[in-house]
Amino acid sequence: MPVDVLIGLQWGDEGKGKIVDVLAPTYDVVARFQGGPNAGHTLTFDGLKHVLHQVPSGIFHPHIINVVGNGVVLDPVVFRQELQKLTDRGVEWRKNLHVSKKAQLILPSHRALDRLNEEARGNTKIGSTLKGIGPTYTDKVSRVGLRVGHLLLPDFETRYQETVARHHQQAAFYASQQVLAPEAAEAAWHEEVTAKEADFFSAVEFLRTLQLTDTEYLLNDLLAQGKRVLAEGAQGSLLDIDFGTYPYVTSSSTIAAGACTGLGIAPRHLAKVYGITKAYCTRVGGGPFPTELLDETGEQIRQAGREFGSTTGRPRRCGWIDLPALRYAIMLNGVTELHLMKADVLDSFAEIQVCTHYRLSDGTLTLQLPDPGDLAHVVPVLQTLPGWHTDLTQLTEYNTLPANLLAYLGFLERELQVPIRIVSVGPDRVSTIVLS
Numbered sequence: 001m002p003v004d005v006l007i008g009l010q011w012g013d014e015g016k017g018k019i020v021d022v023l024a025p026t027y028d029v030v031a032r033f034q035g036g037p038n039a040g041h042t043l044t045f046d047g048l049k050h051v052l053h054q055v056p057s058g059i060f061h062p063h064i065i066n067v068v069g070n071g072v073v074l075d076p077v078v079f080r081q082e083l084q085k086l087t088d089r090g091v092e093w094r095k096n097l098h099v100s101k102k103a104q105l106i107l108p109s110h111r112a113l114d115r116l117n118e119e120a121r122g123n124t125k126i127g128s129t130l131k132g133i134g135p136t137y138t139d140k141v142s143r144v145g146l147r148v149g150h151l152l153l154p155d156f157e158t159r160y161q162e163t164v165a166r167h168h169q170q171a172a173f174y175a176s177q178q179v180l181a182p183e184a185a186e187a188a189w190h191e192e193v194t195a196k197e198a199d200f201f202s203a204v205e206f207l208r209t210l211q212l213t214d215t216e217y218l219l220n221d222l223l224a225q226g227k228r229v230l231a232e233g234a235q236g237s238l239l240d241i242d243f244g245t246y247p248y249v250t251s252s253s254t255i256a257a258g259a260c261t262g263l264g265i266a267p268r269h270l271a272k273v274y275g276i277t278k279a280y281c282t283r284v285g286g287g288p289f290p291t292e293l294l295d296e297t298g299e300q301i302r303q304a305g306r307e308f309g310s311t312t313g314r315p316r317r318c319g320w321i322d323l324p325a326l327r328y329a330i331m332l333n334g335v336t337e338l339h340l341m342k343a344d345v346l347d348s349f350a351e352i353q354v355c356t357h358y359r360l361s362d363g364t365l366t367l368q369l370p371d372p373g374d375l376a377h378v379v380p381v382l383q384t385l386p387g388w389h390t391d392l393t394q395l396t397e398y399n400t401l402p403a404n405l406l407a408y409l410g411f412l413e414r415e416l417q418v419p420i421r422i423v424s425v426g427p428d429r430v431s432t433i434v435l436s
C-alpha cells in the first residue's frame with residue numbers, strides 16, 4: 001500500500017492542516033515527518049477552530065493512527081498543552097498517538113539559543129518563530145542532541161544537564177564577543193531556561209506516559225498490512241533547508257523526499273504528492289519575496305485572508321501567486337495534484353495578477369528560481385486576469401463556480417502542468433470543492 005505525501009509549495013501557511021483533515025477519512029495513518037512547534041495547522045469543523053502545532057492533523061478521526069516521526073523536533077511542554085486542549089474538547093487521543101523514540105527533544109535552552117542567535121544576526125534576522133527549531137536540529141546534526149528515547153534511560157537528567165551546560169557556554173560566547181550585552185544574554189537565558197525547567201521536567205514526566213515507539217517499524221508493519229499512510233508536511237518547500245531561500249529557511253527537509261528520512265519509509269512506497277498552494281502568496285519572517293505587495297492591495301489580501309500567524313500572531317507578508325516559485329516546488333516534490341487554498345480571499349478583486357516570469361537584473365527573462373541572493377533583485381513579470389466578483393464561500397459544487405475562476409484555474413493548470421483537484425473556499429471542512 002502506498003504512502004501519499006502532503007506538502008506546502010510556498011513559504012508555509014498554505015492550509016495543509018485543513019486538507020489533511022479533509023483527506024483523513026480515506027487514510028489509516030497520518031504521520032508528521034519534520035518541523036515542530038514552529039508549525040500551526042488550523043482545522044475548522046462543527047463550529048470550532050483547532051490549531052495543532054506538533055500533533056498530526058488526523059487526531060480528530062478515531063480510526064486514524066497518528067505518528068510523530070523521527071524527523072520531528074518535539075517540545076514536551078507545547079505537546080502536553082496541545083494534548084490537554086484536545087482532552088478538554090473530548091478528543092480521545094491516547095490510544096491513537098505514537099511518538100518516535102528517535103525524534104529530537106527541544107529543551108528550554110534551545111529556545112533561549114534561538115533567541116540569542118537571532119539577536120546576534122542584527123539586520124539579517126531570519127524571523128524565526130523562536131521555538132528552538134534551529135538549535136535543536138543543529139544539535140541533532142552535531143550528534144549531541146537528546147532524543148525522545150533518551151527519556152527512558154536512567155541517566156536522562158545527567159544528559160540534560162550536560163546539554164544545558166554546553167548551551168550555556170554558547171550563550172556566554174555571545175556575551176564575550178559583545179554581540180549582546182552580558183546582562184541581556186544572562187536575562188534571556190534565565191527567562192528561557194532556569195525559570196522554565198520545572199515545567200519542562202513535568203512535561204517530560206507526562207511524555208513518558210505516552211506510546212514512545214520505534215515508529216519506523218510501526219509504519220512499515222502497517223504498510224505491510226495494507227494500511228494507507230498520509231505523510232503530513234509542515235512549513236513549505238521554499239523554507240526547505242536545501243532548496244528554500246537560504247538562509248531564510250527553516251532547519252528541516254520540508255519537501256516530499258523528507259517524508260522518507262523523517263519517517264523511515266523507503267522511496268518506493270511513495271505514490272501521490274499533494275501540493276498545497278494559496279491562490280496568492282504569503283510569507284512570515286525575513287527573506288526574498290518577489291511578488292510581495294507593500295501597498296493597499298497587500299493589506300487588502302492580509303485583511304481578507306486574516307493573514308496573521310497561527311503560531312506567533314505576526315502579520316504575514318502578502319503578494320500575488322508566483323509561478324516560477326511554484327514550478328520549482330512542483331519539480332522538487334514531484335507533485336501529482338494541486339490543491340488551491342483560500343480562493344475566496346480574492347472574491348472582491350476586480351483583477352488578479354499572476355507572476356509568470358522573473359526579469360533578472362541584466363534584463364533577461366527567466367522561468368527559473370535564481371539563487372536566493374539574486375531572487376531579492378528580480379522583478380516579477382505579471383499577467384492580469386479578470387476577477388470573479390462572486391461570494392465563493394456559498395458554493396459547494398464544481399459546476400456552480402464562476403467562469404472567471406474557472407479561467408484562473410485553467411490558466412494555472414496550463415502554466416504549471418499539474419491538475420488542480422481541490423479548491424478551498426473557506427476555513428471550514430465543508431468549504432471544499434473537489435474538481436473531478
Ligand code: IMP
Nearest residue numbers: 012013038039127128129249250284285
Ligand atoms: P524557524 O523554523 O522557527 O527557525 O523559522 C525559520 C523561518 O521559517 C522563519 O521565517 C519563520 O517565520 C518560518 N516558518 C517556520 N515555521 C513556519 C510555518 O509553519 N509557517 C510559516 N512560516 C514558518
